[in-house]
Amino acid sequence: xxxxxxxxxxxxxxxxxxEYPYFIHPISDGVPSLEPELLDEIADHMIDIAGTDYxxxxxxxxxxxxxxxxxxxxxxxPMSIVRKRQYGxxxxxxxxxxxxxxxxxxxxxxxxKGETVLVVDDVISxxxxxxxxLPALENMGANICNVIVVISRGDGAAKMSDMGYNxxxxxxxxxxxNGVSILEVxxxxx
Ligand SMILES: O=P(O)(O)OC[C@H]1O[C@H](OP(=O)(O)OP(=O)(O)O)[C@H](O)[C@@H]1O
Ligand SMILES: Nc1nc2[nH]cnc2c(=O)[nH]1
Numbered sequence: 133x134x135x136x137x138x139x140x141x142x143x144x145x146x147x148x149x150x151e152y153p154y155f156i157h158p159i160s161d162g163v164p165s166l167e168p169e170l171l172d173e174i175a176d177h178m179i180d181i182a183g184t185d186y187x188x189x190x191x192x193x194x195x196x197x198x199x200x201x202x203x204x205x206x207x208x209x210p211m212s213i214v215r216k217r218q219y220g221x222x223x224x225x226x227x228x229x230x231x232x233x234x235x236x237x238x239x240x241x242x243x244x245k246g247e248t249v250l251v252v253d254d255v256i257s258x259x260x261x262x263x264x265x266l267p268a269l270e271n272m273g274a275n276i277c278n279v280i281v282v283i284s285r286g287d288g289a290a291k292m293s294d295m296g297y298n299x300x301x302x303x304x305x306x307x308x309x310n311g312v313s314i315l316e317v318x319x320x321x322x
Contacts, residue, residue, distance in 0.1 A: 133320050134302055136173045141305060141312045155307045159282050160195055160255045174282055174302065175202040178252060181300050182278040187247040188212060190269065192261060195254040203252060212242035214265060227268045230260040238265065245273030256281040256299060259288025266297050
């Protein structure tokens with residue numbers, strides 16, 4: 133299951149940021165090379181989880197964009213990207229994002245009241261981004277049918293579950309200076 137993703141995670145280099153071992157991976161960073169086989173495998177798996185019964189795919193810049201694009205092309209569903217830049221369009225919604233290493237504003241455009249949306253992203257770590265985004269989408273009148281994040285590192289997904297949001301993750305990982313350890317793979321017994 134998810135063999136291409138697992139293999140790529142095992143090969144992911146680590147750099148130390150402060151004292152934090154930071155993994156570098158095509159899905160979370162777009163470097164060194166994002167292969168179509170990997171996007172294809174992930175998009176197929178997302179369809180297995182969420183089907184295609186939604187109006188719109190919603191994702192977050194920057195690294196949600198290739199995932200949403202691959203899924204959009206497979207499902208024929210439109211996508212809206214939550215941006216870090218303000219456009220000032222009518223109906224734009226602003227929210228504050230806080231992750232482990234950044235704070236800033238996010239801007240939602242293009243999501244209409246009553247739409248059913250699938251939310252996808254590359255990584256969940258502290259959960260700060262989804263903690264801000266999911267209630268904001270609901271306040272806009274969107275119906276969130278599913279949330280799928282490729283890589284889970286840390287306790288963000290558990291925190292979202294405590295808030296009443298089920299976040300499906302494809303792999304749970306741990307990271308130290310020696311590399312990435314895969315703790316859990318979606319659909320596999322451990
Ligand atoms: O669970 P959290 O702690 O909120 O972290 C998750 C967020 O962090 C990453 O984005 P980042 O803000 O680094 O932006 P990028 O995609 O532009 O690198 C990732 O794409 C998520 O959106
Ligand atoms: N690419 C990347 N994104 C992260 N988000 C939280 N931790 C990490 C990390 O180590 N690498």
